[in-house]
Amino acid sequence: MRERLTAPGSQVLSPTHHSLAWGVPAGVVPGTLHVLAVTGGITVSPQEGRAILFGRNRPDVHVCVGENDRRISRLQGRLTHSADRWWVSTTGRLPLRLPGSRLLFHQDEPIPLATGYTPMFVRGSSGREHLIEVHVQSGEAERPPTAHEAATQPPNTWALSPAERLALIVLGQRYLLHEVYPNPLSWRQAALHLNEIRPDEEWTHKKVEHLVLGVRTRMSRGGVTGLTREEVGEPVGNTLNHNLIRELLETTTLVPPDLRLIGYEE
Template identity: 65%
Template sequence: MREFPPRPGGARLAPDHDSLAFGVPGAAAGTIFALAIGGGITMGPREGRTLVFGRNRPDVHVCIGEDDRRVSRHQGELTHHADQWWVRSVGRIPLRLPGSRLLFPDDEPVPLATGYTPLFVRGSGRREHLMELFVAGDGDRPPAARHDETTQAPKIWKLSATERLVLVVLAQRYLYHEAHPQPLTWRQAADHLGELRAGESWGPKKVEHLVAAVRARLSRQGVAGLTREEVGEPVGNSLNHNLLRELMETTTLVPPDLRVLDGDE
């Protein structure tokens, strides 16, 4: 076994190095920083340059999951090609990227954007091993502290009264904070709306068209995960789930909205 030395243009990062989420010191554009609990490394950009990570500390640049046999000795690689760093999975279990994307050993490498990217490896039991990555862009600096600045409010989406009612009905399991919520079916939502507004005609197609219009509007304004093209087949409940999560996370819908289910509008 051999220990990989730092490559030219790079240096070791100590185990107590600050999280890369706080940014990195001034570095040449394209420099990559990789950090796990046992330390890490930086490497400057050069065509074909490769950074290896995995469980076998003597034979990798960054050791991750050193005491966990679920993690492969050679779990993955980061390679610089065509002015980008690409991550590739070569271990027995997939890597998990932001957005819950799983990268399997047979998958094509994925390019890293500039800035911060957390990468996870599922370990034994409930263990999750983190490797932080940061690709320096032009003029990257650690973000300045903003202790006294006004908190930035989330973007609250505008909904009509009818849209709000339909979406609260659809999202009630989320608003009740059930453990594993799913949207109501179109039929369930239509039946519930028919009970709440007995003088109106509600059918599954009417509910579906109204919710689809809200998804389309938010998608045009930059919300991801609301179209079939983004999610892929089979779609299942993914589009509505992503919509309801967005409405919850932006506080567009909040638990007190459940009052409408009691007829209190």
């Protein structure tokens, strides 16, 4: 049954409360937990052993999620305070989807939440996505200063040679074309396309592979994860090149207008 919340600072959040992504009030005890769904939520101070429950069965949870969607479990998940941290675990049949597309299943061990904002999703019936917003209060010393008037900091792009850039645009063209489920081209497909647009450069699948491997190695040494066989395990498939292209897109190293270099019009 629902825990009686009597700790100082605990309060119910109404369904009309603004998204936790917009931030939470300053001056609250560090470690305070804020949880919000479309039906409302809760703010609770940290206390060893405290558990906040969320799921479909409104009478027996602190935060109701998907109350009219029978795909969501009556008790879908739990947020527990232990060892000065909040931990999230899945208790329902469906996994929680966390940032980075990580899926947390009920068989998995609880994982710690970082301070700040964490969105969690559960996929329900008919493609519905149910959002549980979580925000763990940071200390004032951790809160970054406001920067309203500061110049925007550009993303850190990766340096590529002209040949590397060309090969990667061809390899990742399905991503740049915004296909719904993109995959990298194979080495042979990329070489065929490159020979069509640059016939004098004598592209082979080995040449494409060598260039891309050099970029992956360089970026892996620069701190990007998911670019080596040791990290992703076997079978590798397209995973390494998929992760590579995603990183290049997210850092704006490659952008859709680059498609002009391989013959696509605006």
